[in-house]
Amino acid sequence: MADDPTHPSAERTDRSPWNWLLLVPIIIPMLTFLYEDREPRLFGFPRFYWLQLAFIGIGVLATAMVYRMTRRKS
Secondary structure, eight states: TOTHHHHHHHHOOOOOGGGEEEEEEGGGGGGGGSSSSSSBBBBTBOHHHHHHHHHHHHHHHHHHHHHHHHHHHO
């Protein structure tokens, strides 16, 4: 019964190389040289504002990819 992955006492490990991808949405917004200028503008908004929204998208994509690649097969 210890070999059964559905058993509550089955050992679980979260050590996957895909988890390193979660550092991308943390590190990229810290690179201030990416958004320290007002140009280019997108729909009249300076780079800082639309790039902040892009960082949200990057975080969502990274989280979704890590989830898909590390979820257990049933």
